[in-house]
Amino acid sequence: MLLSTRLASLLWPTLAALRRAAPALHRGLSTPSGSGHTLNLAGIFPPLATPFSPTQEVDYAQLEGNLRCYASIPFRGLVVLGSNGEYPYLAPRERLEVVSCVRRALPRDRLLLAGSGCESTQATIELTVSMAEAGADVALVVTPCYYRGAMTSAALVQHYTEVADASPIPVVLYSVPANTGLDLPVEAVLTLAQHPNIVGIKDSGGDITRMGLMVHKTRREDFQVLAGSAGFLLASYAVGASGGVCALADVLGAPLCQLDSLCREGCWQEARDLQHRLIEPNMAVTRQFGIPGLKKAMEWFGYYGGPCRAPLAPLSPPQVEELRGTFSANGWL
Secondary structure, three states, X not given: OOOOHHHHHHHHHHHHHHHHHOHHHOOOOOOOOOOOOOOOOOEEEOEXXXXXXXXXXXXXXXXXXXXXXXXXXXXXXEEEOOHHHOHHHOOHHHHHHHHHHHHHHOOOOOEEEEEOOOOOHHHHHHHHHHHHHHOOOEEEEEOOOOOHHHOOHHHHHHHHHHHHHHOOOOEEEEEOHHHHOOOOOHHHHHHHOOOOOEEEEEEOOOOHHHXXXXXXXXXXXOOEEEEOOHHHHHHHHHOOOOEXXXXXXXXXXXXXXXXXXXHHHOOHHHHXXXXXXXXXXXXXXXXXXXHHHHHHHHHHOOOOOOOOXXXXXXXXXXXXXXXXXXXXXXXXX
């Protein structure tokens, strides 16, 4: 059923040229004029937290409530089932139900990216197809990492090639070494960027040199680089990134969209001042306190955070006060 890697590699240049020549045919998605890309990923994407009830069941009513709050913020789209969505803790049925729920609430002009990466290529293909059927516009595919010692560039290129060949929707690569212990090698990214169904990468490593190199080396491809954190968003834009998938957008979505606009307008001093105020809150809800901190902060800004799924534990009272102090010190509370 799948194209062989050799056959696919021979077809890539032709298919890529066709895709660039006929963007309107690609999934019927709206792309602002002048974007230069078949699928425009420019802008901010919040990686949605998955709300749970006190009994740790997915709370779809609270999810819909958060989506109503986010509707007034000019996000390019939303990401579901990423790292901040507690993706590994959801059953396959829950994953698809979350995608369906978000798709129903999301306007068609906003993209829905859904995490579909699994440890095996076969499982990733099956879940990617199911995500597309549930309404996802783009598959966000994290690097398989359990056997990370065997995940060479060749193995990862083979994996992503087979997934992209079989996927009915575009694929965005996802490198998040803090969680996987594995950086998707630049040489693998450059090879995969030539595939007509791989449209970008979300890079959460924070290496600006690496991000700039990927932008530079893929400048002739229909390929976009997304920053994976708000802490280095401005620096990423300075080297040519298209947008950002930022956990802090779950909390401070409007300021992050403002930072995006300032960078695009060339207002670098204002952008730098705003970026500085976002660095410490971003560190607090990612590296320092993680998803429990993210969910607690969401509650202070009118969203439902709620509990995490075990074994993720809630913050202690001193941690809550430290988190609040970080947001207050930077003028957000």
